[in-house]
Amino acid sequence: FDSSAEMHIRLLPPKNKKTKQEQIRGIVGLPHSIGKEPKVGVVDEAMAEKILKEKKTEFDILLATPDMMPKIARLAKILGPQGKMPNPKTGTVTTDSKKTIEEIKSGRVEYKSDNTGNIHQMIGKVSFDNKKLTENYRALIAAIGVSKIQSITLSATMGPGVKVKL
Helix, strand or coil: CCCEEEEEEEECCCCCCCCCCCCCEEEEECCCCCCCCCCEEECCHHHHHHHHHHCCCCCCEEEECHHHCCCCHHHHHHHHHHCCCCCHHHCCECCCHHHHHHHHHHCEEEEEECCCCEEEEEEEECCCCHHHHHHHHHHHHHHHCHHHEEEEEEEECCCCEEEECC
């Protein structure tokens, strides 16, 4: 199978030992798609009722318009744990859904640090040529900022990790 090329970033610890690790999240447009086309849904009244009734979703990312947000608040218990609730911070609440869908399919991804200060992000497939993987790697580093990074490890799915010098 064509495994994924993954990037694991260890963030610098907080300067004050009493403070928690800060949550870093953002959106980056990778120059090349990650090789996996996500299923994108745009919520309307009918879809909201269907999700509420079946308690299942058939998409990876859900988009909503600002006027739909109060109407889908009741879906938060279903969509929230799955990480699919539309949110202005993640760019999934939009007035131009066609443009947003094109951006998502062309390589826009969301990155987010976990509680221990690590970011795990797919940057492509192993079958990509080196140029595509390097450009995706550099775009993610630029989005996060070198000053926040302690170490980076690259790996393939079910493969060994390789440390990268900064």
